[in-house]
Amino acid sequence: MDWRLLGLSFVMVFLSELGDKSQLAAITLGGNARSPRIAFLGIAAGLVFTSFLGVLLGQGVSQVLPTYLLKAIAAIGFATMGLWLLWPQPNPSDS
Numbered sequence: 001m002d003w004r005l006l007g008l009s010f011v012m013v014f015l016s017e018l019g020d021k022s023q024l025a026a027i028t029l030g031g032n033a034r035s036p037r038i039a040f041l042g043i044a045a046g047l048v049f050t051s052f053l054g055v056l057l058g059q060g061v062s063q064v065l066p067t068y069l070l071k072a073i074a075a076i077g078f079a080t081m082g083l084w085l086l087w088p089q090p091n092p093s094d095s
Contacts, residue, residue: 013051022047 017023026043033039062070 013047017047 022043026039029039029043030036058070065073
């Protein structure tokens with residue numbers, strides 16, 4: 001087993017999910033649930049399933065495209081989203 005990859009994967013997902021809207025949804029569901037354990041199992045299963053889909057998609061795409069191109073596409077995508085979020089948006093109430 002590749003323990004380094006396991007640890008890196010855990011840390012990356014753990015840090016990326018802190019304060020995420022999925023964590024806020026988990027807090028809401030856990031606080032309103034009659035059975036917090038069942039809510040936890042459902043939330044954990046949803047996160048595991050989406051991660052599984054991401055790994056499968058990543059594996060499939062990596063068979064078609066080289067790693068450097070995938071990294072470039074991801075970098076451009078994140079930079080584009082960051083710039084879009086930083087760019088001032090017109091306020092509809094100003095019209």
